[in-house]
Amino acid sequence: MSFATRASVSAARNRALELARGEFVCFLDHDALLHPEALAAMAGKLREGFDVGYSDEDKLDDASGLLTEPFFKPAWSPEYFRGATYVGHLLCLRRELAASVGFDPALDGVQDFAFMLRVSETDARITHIPRGMLTIAEK
């Protein structure tokens, strides 16, 4: 656990990455929920030899309890990604890769897109899991 006073989200992410010991890291927002099979599906893909995996996602309408706004994403295309930030959550990747790319506090607000753009410039093998593995609970 790590605490800071008025830290940027990027700095907080970097400190959390320093705590991590796993071969892979998954980013889970504090207002999001994992599908019960999310890590199993990611672990399966990463063991196949991929370095990065991202899944579809949806949202929870808290008043009705219904899942809404499913986001069915396209397969990985670095060219398309330059103009459309569709990777989002759930994102899992090799810890060493995540740590070497890191989050730039100067880019808070677009930190996720900036991070994934830099990942896409490496030779990482990136794959899409076409299942809703993460639900955004509160936005």
Next chain:
Amino acid sequence: MRANEVVSVLRPLIVHHAGRVKSKLPLISIVTCTFNTRPRWLAEAAASVLNQTFADWEWCLSDAGSDNPEVGEMLQSLGKRMTRLR
């Protein structure tokens, strides 16, 4: 939900997961940053982590300077109970 209820709500899931952990080091680290996180959503997020069919994970938490002191207290009390929380 109140901050001091989070751990008691999660206790059965924490005990169940602890019994499923076999390895010394996790394969996957889940990284979550908190900021003025409401107790209910922290509990829901934690439950979704603890309910994973894949058990070999750790949960790394980093607070981005919450104004609400309850957030830190929730994380500290969770950390005392969850072996795979960092």
